[in-house]
Amino acid sequence: MTAASPAQPAPLLDVSRTRQIPFWRLVLVELRKSFDTRAGFWLLATIGILVALVEAIIMITAIVNDGVVFFEDFAGTAAGITSLLLPVLGIILVTSEWGQRTAMVTFALEPRRSRVVLAKLVVGAIASVATVVVMMVIGIACTTVCELLQPDLTFWQMEWWIPLAFVVTLTLSMTVGFALAALLLNTPAAIVVFFLYWYGLAIVLFVIADLIPAFTDIAPWINFQAALEPVWDWSLDSAEEIGQLAVSGGVWIGLPLGIGLWRILNAEVK
Numbered sequence: 001m002t003a004a005s006p007a008q009p010a011p012l013l014d015v016s017r018t019r020q021i022p023f024w025r026l027v028l029v030e031l032r033k034s035f036d037t038r039a040g041f042w043l044l045a046t047i048g049i050l051v052a053l054v055e056a057i058i059m060i061t062a063i064v065n066d067g068v069v070f071f072e073d074f075a076g077t078a079a080g081i082t083s084l085l086l087p088v089l090g091i092i093l094v095t096s097e098w099g100q101r102t103a104m105v106t107f108a109l110e111p112r113r114s115r116v117v118l119a120k121l122v123v124g125a126i127a128s129v130a131t132v133v134v135m136m137v138i139g140i141a142c143t144t145v146c147e148l149l150q151p152d153l154t155f156w157q158m159e160w161w162i163p164l165a166f167v168v169t170l171t172l173s174m175t176v177g178f179a180l181a182a183l184l185l186n187t188p189a190a191i192v193v194f195f196l197y198w199y200g201l202a203i204v205l206f207v208i209a210d211l212i213p214a215f216t217d218i219a220p221w222i223n224f225q226a227a228l229e230p231v232w233d234w235s236l237d238s239a240e241e242i243g244q245l246a247v248s249g250g251v252w253i254g255l256p257l258g259i260g261l262w263r264i265l266n267a268e269v270k
Contacts (some may be wrong), residue, residue: 021110026119027126030093034123039092039187047085047131051078052138059142062153069146072158074139079166082131086170087177087198089127091190093120094181094260104269113265117182124178128171132163161234168231172249173198176224179253182260185267197252198225220244224252 034040055074062069094117097103110116146154176198181190202225209219209226220226220241227248230236236245 021115023115023119026110026115027122030116030119030123031126033096034089034093034127037092037096039096040089043085043089043092044127047082048134050085051081051135054078054081055138055142059146063146063149066150066153069143069150069154070158071139071143071156072162074142075135075158075162075166078135078139079132079170082135083170083173086128086131086174087194088191090124090174090176090178091181091187091194093124094178095185095187095190098185101270107269114261117261117264121175121178124174125171128174129167131170132166135166136163159234165232165234169228172224172228172231172253175253175257179257179260182264183256184260185263202226221247222251224248 035044054077058074058077059069061067097106106116107113143154143156147156177190177194180194180197181187184190184193202223205219205223206226209216209223221244224245227241227244230241231245236242
């Protein structure tokens with residue numbers, strides 16, 4: 001009777017010397033995923049089409065009625081429109097992994113989930129900057145047409161800080177949607193909660209501040225939109241205003257984003 005052969009050791013896959021995926025490559029992948037899906041593509045297309053359509057209506061109305069045209073007005077109108085839709089892109093960046101069930105593949109290729117989340121956030125910031133650039137291009141085109149048709153009523157004046165204010169405020173509003181998406185990990189729920197959170201809660205706090213004078217001094221510390229007003233005017237020059245922005249931003253962005261990040265890092269991927 002022959003002796004039993006010793007058990008063979010299980011094969012091991014040594015990946016200790018494998019180089020990690022560069023962060024810039026993660027950003028490029030997430031950037032492509034932001035417009036390579038039907039939801040992402042049509043959201044970006046809707047933002048561009050809606051801005052162009054509204055700007056064209058304003059331009060035609062001003063030309064027909066011999067109205068005064070300011071380049072700053074075109075830029076401000078575009079900022080108002082994009083502030084409604086850009087946070088939805090931040091939501092889709094997060095929830096698409098879980099709604100389309102691609103999280104297993106993503107986190108298998110990059111097990112450090114925090115790097116993936118950070119790459120998504122960077123893509124959201126890039127999208128905010130790109131949106132401001134597109135806004136300015138459309139505004140320049142409309143103002144140029146008005147300049148050709150009614151040069152005496154067209155003015156190009158715009159403060160130098162306005163594009164920077166747009167970038168900061170749009171990026172922050174996008175981050176609010178991003179934080180809620182990380183917290184909920186569900187696209188429809190995150191979109192509904194964002195509009196209730198960003199607009200409904202802010203309106204309630206503004207109303208309370210109007211009804212209760214004592215609440216006026218407290219509101220900027222808990223109402224992020226109130227704290228953002230000096231940023232829109234680019235007049236954030238006091239320690240109190242900076243503190244209000246930091247504290248309210250921590251409540252509106254930091255708290256849901258922190259809880260959402262913990263949830264993503266610990267959620268079971270199915």
